[in-house]
């Protein structure tokens with residue numbers, strides 16, 4: 001994959017080398033590609049359609065400002081004396097991880113897609129001076145099952161698989177639409193049902209599975225559920 005930029009710097013050289021990208025300086029972009037603009041990385045589908053993350057603005061920042069209102073997620077985590085070590089097995093655009101961090105927990109966030117990982121780690125780089133809780137984040141570009149097998153003491157496995165394609169959801173979240181397109185470009189097969197089953201067999205202390213509110217329970221019966229307006233958390237202990 002190519003990355004187009006009008007400037008060159010150490011950071012760009014580092015990421016292009018580490019992730020085997022092809023850096024093009026002062027060239028006209030050929031879409032789809034990465035672009036480095038205004039000190040930020042974006043994934044561009046065309047000159048007008050792109051995915052760029054900014055944790056310091058918009059809906060995610062608003063949610064972070066009032067994270068104490070996230071009562072459903074708090075209930076799903078439960079009351080604990082100590083901060084929990086949470087493995088987010090489906091990091092995606094990192095929104096859920098950020099909320100978990102802002103509630104005081106430690107998170108190991110795993111994202112299998114190289115392109116999505118690059119976008120979220122770039123957004124973390126731009127936000128880390130302002131969001132102190134990011135020091136409790138470990139971000140990895142790996143399959144979450146493999147990461148879980150290497151780690152001890154994980155208190156909670158958090159999973160938010162891609163929901164079945166539903167027009168209402170796509171309207172609500174253009175970013176998730178873009179995420180799907182990026183996974184398709186990388187030829188990553190979306191098989192998130194399998195992911196829950198694989199984790200369940202490893203018997204973690206607790207799994208929190210985020211699902212659309214009205215979706216069927218397609219897995220084992222959860223120990224309890226916490227229901228919100230459009231999503232619910234199925235909890236397996």
Ligand SMILES: C[S@@+](CC[C@H](N)C(=O)[O-])C[C@H]1O[C@@H](n2cnc3c(N)ncnc32)[C@H](O)[C@@H]1O
Nearest residue numbers: 090092093094095096111112143144160161162
């Ligand atoms: C619906 S998105 C998660 C959205 C995320 N909760 C958020 O707040 O933005 C699901 C993500 O999980 C990732 N994923 C699925 N299976 C994975 C696995 N085994 N290891 C790592 N990442 C995985 C997909 O690539 C996708 O980016």
